[in-house]
Amino acid sequence: MAGAAFYDLEGTLVSTNLVHTLSFYAGRQQGLMASFKMSAATFLSLPVFAVTDQYSRKVFNDLYFKRYKGQSEDRLRYFAQDLFEDVIKPAVFPGAYELIEKSRSLGLRQVVITGALDLSVKPLMEHFGITEYVTNRLEFVNGVATGRLLPPVMAAATKASWIRTYTEREGISLSDSYAYTDSMSDLPMLSIVGHPAVINPDMRLRQTALHHDWPILDLK
Amino acid sequence: MALQLRRKTHESVIYIDRDSAPRIIPSGEDFILEDLPIGTRVLYPNPSIKGLPNREAAIRYALNHPHGCDPLFAQLEPGMRVTIAVDDISLPLPPMATPDIRQTILEIVCDMLAGHGVDDVHIIIANSLHRKMTEWEMKRMVGPRVFADYYPDRYYNHDAEWADGLIKIGETRHKDPLVLNRRAAESDLIIYVNINLVPMDGGHKSVAVGLCDYQSLRMHHDPQTIRDSDSYMDPARSALNHKVVKLGKIVDETLNVFHIETAINNRMYGADMDFLLRNEDDFSAFDRMKFEAMRYAMSKLPRQARRKLLHSRPSQYEMIACHAGKTEPVHERIVAKGFEQYAIPIRGQADILITGIPDISPYNVYSILNPLLVQVMALGYHFNFYRNKPLLKHGGVLIINHPCYDEFDHNFHPSYIEFFNRLLPETRDAFTLREKYEQEFANNPSYIEMYRRGNAYHGAHPFFMWYWGENGRQHVGRVIAAGAENAHVPAMLGWERADNLTEAIAMARSYMGNSAQITMLHQPMIGIADME
Numbered sequence: 001m002a003g004a005a006f007y008d009l010e011g012t013l014v015s016t017n018l019v020h021t022l023s024f025y026a027g028r029q030q031g032l033m034a035s036f037k038m039s040a041a042t043f044l045s046l047p048v049f050a051v052t053d054q055y056s057r058k059v060f061n062d063l064y065f066k067r068y069k070g071q072s073e074d075r076l077r078y079f080a081q082d083l084f085e086d087v088i089k090p091a092v093f094p095g096a097y098e099l100i101e102k103s104r105s106l107g108l109r110q111v112v113i114t115g116a117l118d119l120s121v122k123p124l125m126e127h128f129g130i131t132e133y134v135t136n137r138l139e140f141v142n143g144v145a146t147g148r149l150l151p152p153v154m155a156a157a158t159k160a161s162w163i164r165t166y167t168e169r170e171g172i173s174l175s176d177s178y179a180y181t182d183s184m185s186d187l188p189m190l191s192i193v194g195h196p197a198v199i200n201p202d203m204r205l206r207q208t209a210l211h212h213d214w215p216i217l218d219l220k
Numbered sequence: 221m222a223l224q225l226r227r228k229t230h231e232s233v234i235y236i237d238r239d240s241a242p243r244i245i246p247s248g249e250d251f252i253l254e255d256l257p258i259g260t261r262v263l264y265p266n267p268s269i270k271g272l273p274n275r276e277a278a279i280r281y282a283l284n285h286p287h288g289c290d291p292l293f294a295q296l297e298p299g300m301r302v303t304i305a306v307d308d309i310s311l312p313l314p315p316m317a318t319p320d321i322r323q324t325i326l327e328i329v330c331d332m333l334a335g336h337g338v339d340d341v342h343i344i345i346a347n348s349l350h351r352k353m354t355e356w357e358m359k360r361m362v363g364p365r366v367f368a369d370y371y372p373d374r375y376y377n378h379d380a381e382w383a384d385g386l387i388k389i390g391e392t393r394h395k396d397p398l399v400l401n402r403r404a405a406e407s408d409l410i411i412y413v414n415i416n417l418v419p420m421d422g423g424h425k426s427v428a429v430g431l432c433d434y435q436s437l438r439m440h441h442d443p444q445t446i447r448d449s450d451s452y453m454d455p456a457r458s459a460l461n462h463k464v465v466k467l468g469k470i471v472d473e474t475l476n477v478f479h480i481e482t483a484i485n486n487r488m489y490g491a492d493m494d495f496l497l498r499n500e501d502d503f504s505a506f507d508r509m510k511f512e513a514m515r516y517a518m519s520k521l522p523r524q525a526r527r528k529l530l531h532s533r534p535s536q537y538e539m540i541a542c543h544a545g546k547t548e549p550v551h552e553r554i555v556a557k558g559f560e561q562y563a564i565p566i567r568g569q570a571d572i573l574i575t576g577i578p579d580i581s582p583y584n585v586y587s588i589l590n591p592l593l594v595q596v597m598a599l600g601y602h603f604n605f606y607r608n609k610p611l612l613k614h615g616g617v618l619i620i621n622h623p624c625y626d627e628f629d630h631n632f633h634p635s636y637i638e639f640f641n642r643l644l645p646e647t648r649d650a651f652t653l654r655e656k657y658e659q660e661f662a663n664n665p666s667y668i669e670m671y672r673r674g675n676a677y678h679g680a681h682p683f684f685m686w687y688w689g690e691n692g693r694q695h696v697g698r699v700i701a702a703g704a705e706n707a708h709v710p711a712m713l714g715w716e717r718a719d720n721l722t723e724a725i726a727m728a729r730s731y732m733g734n735s736a737q738i739t740m741l742h743q744p745m746i747g748i749a750d751m752e
Binding site: 217 | 628630631634637638641663664665666667668669670672673674
């Protein structure tokens with residue numbers, strides 16, 4: 001039975017995180033005042049984001065994606081390529097290309113599972129040559145974001161559950177599969193595959209990885 | 221024990237008598253004092269050959285009077301491409317006091333290259349599948365001048381997993397490939413700088429193994445080759461050496477290699493710890509005081525601090541020979557000099573062989589001697605320190621002294637952890653492990669990244685460590701781990717355990733008989749039992 005390699009994205013393969021994306025869009029609002037207001041709001045929210053991310057990824061997502069409320073879908077899509085070229089592409093870890101290439105050469109299916117938005121992830125996936133990816137998606141009503149996510153929301157246990165469904169459907173062996181992440185919130189995803197590994201982990205995840213004897217990678 | 225056997229046969233062979241002092245036996249980071257049974261034969265390192273008084277002059281002489289080729293200066297032309305390859309941190313052990321011999325050689329060679337208008341020079345550490353050296357270690361090894369001139373663009377570690385940095389230079393008649401470092405292979409001249417600590421080092425192994433990739437290495441690092449090596453410290457009877465020589469012939473046909481080999485004496489420690497290498501019966505009051513002081517200080521420290529302390533003591537090796545030129549004539553002379561230092565004539569095999577396992581191994585420099593490394597030191601290195609026939613009888617008992625703690629270094633030995641916990645409970649058969657799992661570990665993307673971008677040993681390295689003990693494993697009847705602090709590590713390795721050495725000897729005697737001949741290697745030592 002074939003295996004797959006499941007990657008978290010932000011902090012794992014690229015050094016950017018969700019806040020970089022939000023900041024990028026905040027600086028590209030219609031008019032200087034609107035850009036200033038959203039940038040300031042994003043900046044002031046940073047401590048809240050940091051605390052909630054430590055507490056619960058679900059609470060973080062609820063707060064974070066509310067910041068997109070009122071954004072037009074056209075605008076978000078229009079700037080997606082610029083976001084990739086200016087922010088995301090330079091932030092790809094040098095080792096990420098090697099890791100994906102080696103993994104691909106072993107015949108493993110390459111799958112990215114991320115809490116980032118589909119529109120910001122697509123160009124990067126094309127860059128990596130990865131066709132299978134699952135992301136979060138904003139809900140739009142009449143072309144305007146409501147600040148809510150469409151289910152399923154990719155975070156924590158949802159990622160693990162998605163992987164289970166995916167592997168069952170595709171006939172992929174979990175024991176022969178790999179998972180890579182930088183975040184403690186992805187512990188469920190690491191726990192279900194045969195070859196978990198952590199990348200550039202924070203202190204909590206590093207301790208967990210040491211406890212479980214998981215490989216600790218530094219792709220910087 | 222016949223009186224005839226007890227007489228002093230060699231200055232490095234001592235027989236324990238009724239009034240003999242207790243012996244110091246290393247056990248990981250500790251040193252224990254133990255009274256050995258009367259009649260036990262104890263092998264000490266030979267007295268050190270005096271180092272060459274002027275190291276620089278000896279190196280210059282070797283460069284100007286090479287064997288089998290023109291002097292180095294005569295081979296140099298402005299604009300040519302030169303790669304200097306150097307041995308990695310696994311040699312010598314422990315790392316030597318600065319200036320390292322490699323520093324001295326590199327300073328001389330680099331000056332000579334610059335003086336002849338050779339600017340395209342790279343220095344590559346021939347680490348093969350060993351861990352890459354850290355920046356600090358690299359600086360310490362070559363000294364600040366060479367480091368400042370070459371690091372990081374022109375002084376770096378070999379990368380056996382960088383496809384673009386490798387090139388196939390040929391294959392054996394069995395179609396085994398030889399893939400080497402591209403920069404070295406495409407150079408007009410390769411200068412190899414070696415330190416020879418044991419007879420297995422140097423020679424064709426330097427380039428053909430130190431700069432190769434995984435596929436090339438696995439052709440000779442396999443269980444059957446190790447089984448057929450009797451021993452791998454005896455080049456003439458080592459199947460491993462024979463295979464490497466065949467690869468070396470390809471290197472010689474394809475590349476221009478100028479080999480600089482050095483032999484060192486066995487002065488492992490300076491005045492502060494040299495009592496560890498001497499006969500306890502000859503200890504002065506000051507020696508005893510030093511030992512007690514060390515033991516007391518160590519007993520107050522946690523294990524990590526003890527380890528750090530031991531690793532901070534550099535060895536005091538001195539260069540006793542330096543030859544340069546074509547690989548084979550150079551290596552022949554260096555190996556002969558090495559045997560002059562290390563060979564201890566021995567008559568009669570032992571029924572029971574005791575060896576303490578000190579915290580010294582090629583694979584745990586500044587790190588932990590994990591269970592697999594304890595295994596490779598016991599059944600690999602210590603067992604193989606013989607020439608002609610093993611020191612231990614076939615089916616005899618090997619007693620090792622080590623706590624066998626279940627500790628691993630996550631940065632240096634990540635794949636060892638999986639090997640030990642996942643594979644060994646399933647099988648200890650080296651052939652099964654090779655067939656079933658070696659490729660999986662070797663190709664594990666996580667381990668490859670940790671090797672390439674970090675300081676981890678290659679994913680396949682724990683397999684080689686297991687194969688490395690294969691001839692010992694096939695030869696000995698039982699292994700008893702004395703002083704093991706847990707039961708599961710010895711069990712996992714297929715060994716028995718005993719609380720202490722006395723109990724282990726009693727167990728061994730129950731298998732081998734009360735009149736069993738007991739021999740002990742007085743570790744830490746580098747010595748080859750030259751069996752009659």
